[in-house]
Amino acid sequence: MSTDNNLQLIDDAIERHRQHYIAVSKDIHGHPETGNNEYYANKVLTELLEQADFEVTSNVAGHETAFYAVKDSGRPGPTIAYLAEYDALIDIGHACGHNIIGVSSVAAAIAVAQTLPHTGGKIVVLGTPAEEGGLKGPGGLNGNVKARFVEHGFLRNIDAALMIHPAGRTRLSGPSLANNHLYFHFYGKPSHAGSAPHLGINALDAVVLLYNGISALRQQLPDGVRVHGIITNGGQAPNVIPEYASAHYYIRANTRDEVIALEPRIRAIAEGAALATGARLEIEHQVGPRDFNINHALNGLLLDLLTAHGEQVDLSPKEGKGSTDAGDISHAVPTAHPYIKIGPDSLIGHTVEFREAADSEQGYRALVTGARVLAKAGYRLLTDAALLQQVRREFAGGRPDTESVRSSTPQESFNE
Numbered sequence: 001m002s003t004d005n006n007l008q009l010i011d012d013a014i015e016r017h018r019q020h021y022i023a024v025s026k027d028i029h030g031h032p033e034t035g036n037n038e039y040y041a042n043k044v045l046t047e048l049l050e051q052a053d054f055e056v057t058s059n060v061a062g063h064e065t066a067f068y069a070v071k072d073s074g075r076p077g078p079t080i081a082y083l084a085e086y087d088a089l090i091d092i093g094h095a096c097g098h099n100i101i102g103v104s105s106v107a108a109a110i111a112v113a114q115t116l117p118h119t120g121g122k123i124v125v126l127g128t129p130a131e132e133g134g135l136k137g138p139g140g141l142n143g144n145v146k147a148r149f150v151e152h153g154f155l156r157n158i159d160a161a162l163m164i165h166p167a168g169r170t171r172l173s174g175p176s177l178a179n180n181h182l183y184f185h186f187y188g189k190p191s192h193a194g195s196a197p198h199l200g201i202n203a204l205d206a207v208v209l210l211y212n213g214i215s216a217l218r219q220q221l222p223d224g225v226r227v228h229g230i231i232t233n234g235g236q237a238p239n240v241i242p243e244y245a246s247a248h249y250y251i252r253a254n255t256r257d258e259v260i261a262l263e264p265r266i267r268a269i270a271e272g273a274a275l276a277t278g279a280r281l282e283i284e285h286q287v288g289p290r291d292f293n294i295n296h297a298l299n300g301l302l303l304d305l306l307t308a309h310g311e312q313v314d315l316s317p318k319e320g321k322g323s324t325d326a327g328d329i330s331h332a333v334p335t336a337h338p339y340i341k342i343g344p345d346s347l348i349g350h351t352v353e354f355r356e357a358a359d360s361e362q363g364y365r366a367l368v369t370g371a372r373v374l375a376k377a378g379y380r381l382l383t384d385a386a387l388l389q390q391v392r393r394e395f396a397g398g399r400p401d402t403e404s405v406r407s408s409t410p411q412e413s414f415n416e
Helices: 003-016 018-030 039-051 098-113 145-151 203-218 256-277 296-308 326-330 352-357 361-383 385-395
Strands: 055-060 063-072 079-084 122-127 135-137 160-162 165-167 178-187 226-233 244-253 280-286 339-341
Touching (some): 003 018, 003 098, 003 361, 018 098, 018 361, 039 063, 039 098, 039 122, 063 098, 063 145, 079 098, 079 361, 098 165, 098 361, 145 326, 160 326, 160 361, 178 203, 178 256, 203 226, 203 244, 244 256, 296 361, 296 385, 339 361, 361 385
Parallel strands (some): 079 122, 079 160
Antiparallel strands (some): 063 122, 178 280, 226 244
16 A cells, blocks of 8 residues: 555544544543543543553553553554653643643544555554643642653563644654652641740741741852752641641752752751751652653654644744653653644643633534644654654664754743
C-alpha cells in the first residue's frame, strides 16, 4: 500500500471515531481525578485500546492507575510509543488539559496501528498518571511516574516517544526545568499560648524562619533557578503553641546537577531554623522530573506536520519554563513534546480559564488535529529509516542537521 493510502487510512480512522474521542475527553474532563487516583480515566482509555485490539496491562511501574498497551505487527520494525497523561489538578480539575493529552495519544496510537500490516513494527501506549504529582499518604506526594516507567524497563526497546500538550500557542518541544522536592517537618512542644507560652516550642516559628530564609536566598540565585513552596501545616488553634508545622518546596533549575548543588543551602536554612527555635527537624527528599532533552530532528518532523494541518507554529523565543516528567522519558529515548493551541495566546496553565479551554470546541478541534499529527509522525518514524537514524544519531550525541534545527527555539512549558 502506498504512503498516500496509509496516510488516508490514518485520517479515516481518526475521523470515523472523532465524535467518540471528543465524548471520552469530555467525560474525563467531567470526572477529574488527581494523581494516582485516575481509575475512571484509566478505565475509559484502556477500553478504547482494547476495542482496537491492543494488549493492555494496568497496574504497572508500581502505580495502580498506570497502564502499558501494545499492538505488535509480528514483523520487524521500529517501536513507537505514545505518552498518555490523564490526571487533574487538586481543586481546579483539568486545568492543564490532560483530558486532551490522554485521548489524543490513544487516538493517534489506534490510528497509526491500522498501518502496521504494511509497515511492520510495534505501537505502544504508556499510560502515565500523576504528572502533576499524586497523593501517597497524609500530606505526601508521589509523582514523576514517567521516571518509574524508565526504571522498570518500559522504554528499553522504544525507538521514539511522542505526545502533544494543549497550550495558548502551538509550539515545538522546548526546554523544561529539572525539579526536586523537599518536605520539611518541624516538631516542637505544645503549651497554652496565653498563659504559658514560655513552656512551649513553636514549630510554626521554625517554618516561618525557613520561609523567610529561603526568600532571602532567592536574591542570590542565578538566572533560571527557582525555589518556591508552601506551608502545608501551621498548627491547629491560635491558643495552642504549634507542636508540628511543615512546608513543601520545589527546587528547579536547568539541569539536575544544578538542583542537587543548591539543595545543601536549602537544608542549611532549615537546620538553622530548627536550631534557632529548638524544634526538631526531619526532611524528606523526592527526586522530581529531569530537564527536557530536545531532539531537533523530531522538532523538524512535528513542525512540518503541524504546519501541514493548518497550525500556525510560534517559533519565537519564550521566557518562562515549568517542569514535566516527560523530561525523564526524553533522557531515555528520543522524545517529542510539542504544544497545540486551544485558546487565546494569553492562556496560562493551571487556571480556571485553561480548564474551560480544555472543554471547549477549540480544545476538541486541537485534540483531533493533535491525534492526526502524532499518528502521522509515528508513521513517518515507522517507514522512514533515514529520518529515524537521524533522530537516533542526534539522541546519541551527534549534531542535528541545519534543516531540523530551524525550529528549535526556547519554549514555555507549564506542566508541574
